[in-house]
Amino acid sequence: MQRTDQAERFLERLASVPLTWENVFRSPQYTVNSDKEVVDLLLALRDRGILVSMKCQQDPKTRTGDTLVRWVQKSTKAALRQVGGGIRTFKTREFWCSHQRRGQVSFKPNQIEPVRAVVIVETLEAVALNQDIPLEVDSVPISYLSVNDFLNILIELRTINDLILYLEARNAICSRLQRTVGIEKHIFEFYVLYGGSPCEVASLQDILEEIGEHKTEVKSLIRKRKIANLQAKPIEHLSDRLSTRLESYEDGLDEELVRLFDPALKRSNYLMIQDELCDLVLDERRKLGASLSGAVEKVKEEDSNEPMVYQAAYLDSKPDFLYVLSSSKGFSRNEVIKRCCELLQGGLAYYGKTRGLAVNYTQNLESYEAVMINSFKETPESMRLGKECFSNLKMSDIPMEKV
Numbered sequence: 001m002q003r004t005d006q007a008e009r010f011l012e013r014l015a016s017v018p019l020t021w022e023n024v025f026r027s028p029q030y031t032v033n034s035d036k037e038v039v040d041l042l043l044a045l046r047d048r049g050i051l052v053s054m055k056c057q058q059d060p061k062t063r064t065g066d067t068l069v070r071w072v073q074k075s076t077k078a079a080l081r082q083v084g085g086g087i088r089t090f091k092t093r094e095f096w097c098s099h100q101r102r103g104q105v106s107f108k109p110n111q112i113e114p115v116r117a118v119v120i121v122e123t124l125e126a127v128a129l130n131q132d133i134p135l136e137v138d139s140v141p142i143s144y145l146s147v148n149d150f151l152n153i154l155i156e157l158r159t160i161n162d163l164i165l166y167l168e169a170r171n172a173i174c175s176r177l178q179r180t181v182g183i184e185k186h187i188f189e190f191y192v193l194y195g196g197s198p199c200e201v202a203s204l205q206d207i208l209e210e211i212g213e214h215k216t217e218v219k220s221l222i223r224k225r226k227i228a229n230l231q232a233k234p235i236e237h238l239s240d241r242l243s244t245r246l247e248s249y250e251d252g253l254d255e256e257l258v259r260l261f262d263p264a265l266k267r268s269n270y271l272m273i274q275d276e277l278c279d280l281v282l283d284e285r286r287k288l289g290a291s292l293s294g295a296v297e298k299v300k301e302e303d304s305n306e307p308m309v310y311q312a313a314y315l316d317s318k319p320d321f322l323y324v325l326s327s328s329k330g331f332s333r334n335e336v337i338k339r340c341c342e343l344l345q346g347g348l349a350y351y352g353k354t355r356g357l358a359v360n361y362t363q364n365l366e367s368y369e370a371v372m373i374n375s376f377k378e379t380p381e382s383m384r385l386g387k388e389c390f391s392n393l394k395m396s397d398i399p400m401e402k403v
Contacts, residue, residue, distance in 0.1 A: 002058075003056050003057070003058050003059075004054065004055065004056040007054060007056045007122075007147065008026055008027065008040050008041065008054060009026070011026075011040075011041060011052075011054065011147075011151065012024055012026040012041065012100070014151060014154060014155070015041070015043065015154055016100075017236070017240075018154065018155070018157075018158035018159065018232075018236055019043060019154075019158075019159065019160060019278065020236070020239045020240060020274055020277075020278050021100060021101055021240065021243065022099075022101060022102060022243065022271060022274055023043060023044055023045050023160065023274075023278055024041070024042075024043060025041070025042040025043075025044060025097040025099060025105070026040070026041055026097070026100075027040060027041075027097065027098075028042050028095050028096065028097040028107070029095060029096060029097065029098075030089055030093045030094065030095040030096070037082075038085070038086045038089050038090070038095050039051045039052060039053050039082060039083065039086040040052055040053050040054045040082075041054070042097070042112070043160055043163070044112055044160075045160045045161070045275070045278055045279060046275055046279070047111065047112060047113055048112070048113050048115045048160075048164075049090070049112040049113065049114055049115065050114075050115065050116045050117070050118060050160065050163065050164065051083055051086050051087065051090075051114050051116070051117040051118070051140075052117075052118045052120065052150075053079035053080070053082040053083045053086070053117070053118075053119050053120070054079065054120045054121075054122075054147060055075035055076070055078060055079050055120075055121045055122065056121075056122040056147060057071070057122050060122050060123070060124055061124070064125070068123060068125060068127065069127055072121050072123050072127045072129070072181065073127075073129060073130060075121045076119055076121055076129055076133065076144065076181075077133075079119040079120070079121065080119055080133070080134070080137070080142070083117045083119060083137060083142065084137045084138070086114070086117070087114050087117065087137055087138050087140050088138065090107075090109070090110070090112055090113075090114050091109060091110055091138075092109055093109055094106065094107065094108055094109060095107050101243055114140045115140070115164060116140065116141055116142075116143065116163075116164055116167050117137065117140050117141070117142045117143070118142070118143045118144075118145060118150065118167070119142060119143070119144050119145075120144075120145050120146065120147045120149075120150045120181075121144075121146060121147065121181060122146065122147040122148075123146050123147075123181060123182050124148075124182075125182055126180060126181070126182035126183050127180070127181050127182055128176075128179065128180045129144060129179040129180065129181065130179070131176070131179060133179050135171070135175070135178055135179075141167070141168075141171060143167045143170060143171065143178070144178065144179060144180075144181050145181055145184055146181045146182045146184065149181070149182065149183075149184030149185070150184075152184065152185075152188075153166065153184060153188065156188065156225070156229075157282065158229065158232060158236070158282050158285070159278065159280065159281060159282050159285065160278065161279065161280070161281045162281055162282045165196065165281070165402075166188075166191060166196075169191055169196060169197065169198055170187060170191070172198070172200060173187065173190070173198055173199075173200060173201055173207075174200065174201050174202065174203065174204075174206075176203065177201075177203075177204060177207075180204070183204060186204065186207050186208060186211060187207065189211050189218050189222070190207045190210060190211060191403065192218065192221050192222060192225065192403050193210070193211065193214055193217065193218050193221065195401075195402055195403055196402030196403040197402065221403075225403065228283075228286055229282070229286065231286040231287075231289045231290040231293065232282060232285040232286045232289045233289060234289040234292045234293050234296075235277055235280070235285045235288055235289045235292070236285070236289075238277065238292070238359060238368055238370075239274050239277045239278060241368055242270045242273055242274055242368070242370065243270060243274075245261075245264075245267065245270075246367070249261065252332055252333055252334050253333065253334050253337070254334060257334065257337050257338070260371075269372070270370075272372065272374070273357060273370050273372050276321065276357050276372070277357075279318075280315075280317075281317070281400070282403075283400045283401045283402070283403075284315055284317065284400060287313070287398060287400070288313060288323055288325060291311045291313055291323075291325045292325040292327070292359065292361065294311070295309040295310060295311060295325055295326055295327040295361075296327040296361055296363065298327070299327040299328060299329055299363060300363070302329075305330050306328070306329070306330035306331055307328065307329060307330070308326060308327070308328035308331070308339065308360075309326060309327055309328075310324055310325065310326035310327075310343055310360075310389075311324070311325050311326070311393075312324050312325075312347050312351065312390060312393060312395075313325065314351060314353065315400075316400075320353055320354045320355050321353060321355045321356060321357075322344070322347050322348055322351055322353040322355070322356035322357075323356065323357055323358075323359070324340070324343045324344050324347050324356065324357070324358040324359070325358075325359055326339075326340070326343065326358070326359065326360045326361075327360065327361045327362075327363060328360055328361075328362055328363070329362065329363040329364045330364055331362065331364075333362070333365065333367075333369065336360050336362050336369050337369050337371065339360075340358040340359075340360050340369055340370075340371040341358070341371050342385050342389070343358050343385075343389055344356050344357070344358035344371055344372075344373055345373070345376070345381075345382040345385055345386075346382055346384075346385030346386035346387075346388065346389045346390060347386060347389070347390055348373065348376045348378070348382065348386075349376075349378040349379075349382035349383045349385070349386040350383075350386025350387065350389075350390040350391070351386075351390070353376070354375065354376050355372075355373060355374050355375070355376065356372070356373055356376065357370065357371070357372045358370070358371045358372075
């Protein structure tokens with residue numbers, strides 16, 4: 001296996017942790033006489049996608065200086081050709097991907113809109129690309145990074161929406177730096193220093209001077225981000241766990257509840273639930289994760305045999321959507337799911353929302369339950385439940401941070 005193939009598999013696994021595996025597609029293909037690769041990696045959320053083309057060396061330590069620069073220039077052009085072909089393929093052809101979890105996933109022409117493309121090449125040194133390298137192809141913006149930098153950015157940003165926002169901000173900093181790979185640490189620190197809205201600069205030296213003047217602040221902000229990102233882990237874990245359902249999921253459930261589940265061999269509803277978790281920006285994910293963790297901790301402290309703690313949350317970015325986050329212990333799955341249904345219906349009626357997701361972590365079973373409603377119409381019973389369950393909850397307005 002070539003090192004680039006190994007790197008593609010590693011990138012797929014790494015990206016799947018924060019982005020959720022269902023949104024990561026390695027080596028999508030189309031067929032004309034034989035199978036042809038579209039791009040190395042597609043990061044897709046609903047109908048928007050980021051195309052990634054990667055070039056690696058067999059041994060990154062063997063090239064330095066001018067030899068490395070020539071290899072990077074040549075490899076960047078080759079990756080750019082693949083990206084250009086991929087953008088055209090997305091618009092004009094059907095293509096498919098053999099997915100780790102979902103099996104073969106097929107895409108129709110124009111089903112996925114390429115909103116960004118990223119060319120990544122392996123280099124341990126900063127390399128300035130030729131200034132005639134295009135910054136967009138067919139109106140799709142192109143970003144150029146080293147492989148290692150792209151991996152680090154994925155870990156830091158953690159969501160597809162945050163990655164898009166970062167690449168947009170990065171392109172506004174300096175056109176010359178857009179064509180330089182291997183300097184992402186400095187650009188990211190500059191991005192964090194300015195709260196996700198960095199000013200335009202003339203050169204890398206300007207960035208280095210700005211970071212140098214605020215060295216202590218930058219370190220503090222980076223440290224604060226790492227701590228804050230831990231709050232997003234419960235939502236990332238939940239999204240990942242949704243892909244697996246108990247083999248005995250029907251056991252102990254009323255027939256009415258069993259009918260709410262997808263057939264075992266045709267599961268698709270979990271993908272819609274994942275979308276409502278994966279379309280959050282990172283700070284929204286942090287806030288919801290903190291709420292879920294808070295409910296879990298409160299239940300742990302409860303002395304009663306059957307405690308249940310819940311919180312409601314809604315976001316400015318999704319004005320019609322409600323999240324109900326809860327934890328419990330001592331209840332059967334049947335009772336937990338019923339309560340989630342009641343809480344969600346009551347919450348939607350009380351807060352005037354039309355769509356929502358209720359999530360419960362059941363501590364004695366060490367499992368999640370999730371209930372989603374996509375088109376809600378209030379009833380007298382839902383209004384009663386809403387007043388009973390939510391009228392005494394304390395609501396707080398918590399501002400979101402861009403980074």
